[in-house]
Amino acid sequence: MRLVADRLGHRGDAVAYVPGTEGPSGPVFIPRVLPGEVVEGEVTGDRMAAPSIITPSADRVKAPCVHYRTCGGCSLQHASDDFVARWKREVVVTALAGQGLQAPVGEVQTSPARTRRRATLHGRRTKNGVLLGFHARGSDTLVAVPHCLLLTPSLKAAFPALEALVKLGGSRSTELALTVTDSLGGPDVAVKGGKPLEPLLHGDLAALAEGFGLARLTWDDEVVALRTPPAQNFGPARVSSPSGAFLQATAEGEAALVAFVRASVRGAKKVADLFAGSGTFALPLAQEAEVHAVEGDAAMTAALDRGWRDAQGLKRVTTEARDLFRRPLEADELKGFDAVVIDPPRAGAEAQVKALGRSNVPLVAMVSCNPVTFARDARILITAGYKLDAVAVVDQFRWSTHVELAAKFTRT
Structure with a gap:
């Protein structure tokens, strides 16, 4: 089916209308398409999941991140900065x-780019090691993002520590959520969904935090290591917020x-x-x-x-x-x-x-x-x-x- 994108919906998908059906049953949602573009593809329900761009918009650009097609962390890299603004x-x-x-x-x-100082990544153990990254859009599939263009260099430098945490406290059947924040004292990491915090694991996690220079490590809401205050500057004040604080x-x-x-x-x-x-x-x-x-x-x-x-x-x-x-x-x-x-x-x-x-x-x-x-x-x-x-x-x-x-x- 060939359609013309009318506008962007609030989730970033283009909205098109099948001729003669505009109304409650008419919208078709199309990912990574811009208003005015002519697209062609198979429509299933209210979605065209794999559109071919027949006539591109002048606002279309090449996505700058190599992970864009698979990662669900960004939804508008195919649009120019001026268009997004x-x-x-x-x-x-x-x-x-x-x-x-x-x-x-x-x-x-x-x-x-490269200024996001707080992010939640997900990780799990695999047969050959560890998979750490973001979910694909609308999916439970994990996508590794070693070249992510969102995160600060300091957060990306913390990836080996996050992978080590997954290897130590994760499993192949469960997925960990790792929230990492760039602080003045180093990475501030809070982990959810890991193994129960038994004494042996507690000691191993504390040693890991020391070895990787983490400012603080929190495991399912319990602080297991605090090397240095994970502070932020708010005006002239320096504040060490609780784990998970906004x-x-x-x-x-x-x-x-x-x-x-x-x-x-x-x-x-x-x-x-x-x-x-x-x-x-x-x-x-x-x-x-x-x-x-x-x-x-x-x-x-x-x-x-x-x-x-x-x-x-x-x-x-x-x-x-x-x-x-x-x-x-x-x-x-x-x-x-x-x-x-x-x-x-x-x-x-x-x-x-x-x-x-x-x-x-x-x-x-x-x-x-x-x-x-x-x-x-x-x-x-x-x-x-x-x-x-x-x-x-x-x-x-x-x-x-x-x-x-x-x-x-x-x-x-």
Whole structure:
């Protein structure tokens, strides 16, 4: 069947329509195809799994990574950088329009290749050794990625350590998930799905961590080795977060988001940072304002507090461990704050945003990794009397469909 791709869907597949069937039963999803391209192939159900490109788009490029055809880590390497940036910006514009909103949306700030400082790889033992890599798209098949263009050189240098962990604590029948983070002290590795942590294995893992220079090794949530604090710099503070704590994917992306947030709340003397994590925004903001940081994970607020106490030249930072989904800060608790920074997870923060709408806080800076829930929450604030002044789009997940943004709201 020959089809013309109409647009990209939210997962990065092109969407085409069989002539005469446009509607609920009409879309056909086609991987690695761009809008406007003419393709030919067999359609099974609602998918054309193996399209032949008859007429390519001017935005089509040769994928730069040798693993692209098999690895599922990237989905848009066949598109030019300009196309991906335009598309991600349009995703944000479309999400806002879905809520009847318009706002100035800036150009996309894209992190360079080889800057992803945190990733989860998978590994298992094989007959001939170890297989370590990412899953193929929509599959349980593991693909080795020794030449991955996403990860920092430091993370790639940790591959021998990860392979050794799989060989020591894995099996041919189970798969390990290995989350590795680039820290100032070296690789910070957390493993899930390995063998039970018996005393002999515990000792062997600790020796392995020492031999490979791992900053910290966590095995199914138990820290088995801590050579040196796996710290990150947040502004002038150095923070050693708990294993598995949230961290922005790239240093460049984090810097772009922090710069936008700081500019948005500049002049505020007292700021509430909601869903504060370990201090990504709170600690840089404390260079200019007093900050009250609220986060549901007590271990992260404790790490934030230690980082603040050890830093020099910061204004007062207080912390509160609180589930903002169940117990949002209410309007009376927000009295006295000149600005609020809010960085919720993908689900957004509907209850907390409604409480913000009932407050008199003059400035709100919102960071989001989901344009759809952001637009919903933005609509709540605007209905409550805020104005959406500006939106910045930040692409930390290069060659993927993931979109992040930050926005400034002022009370009218």
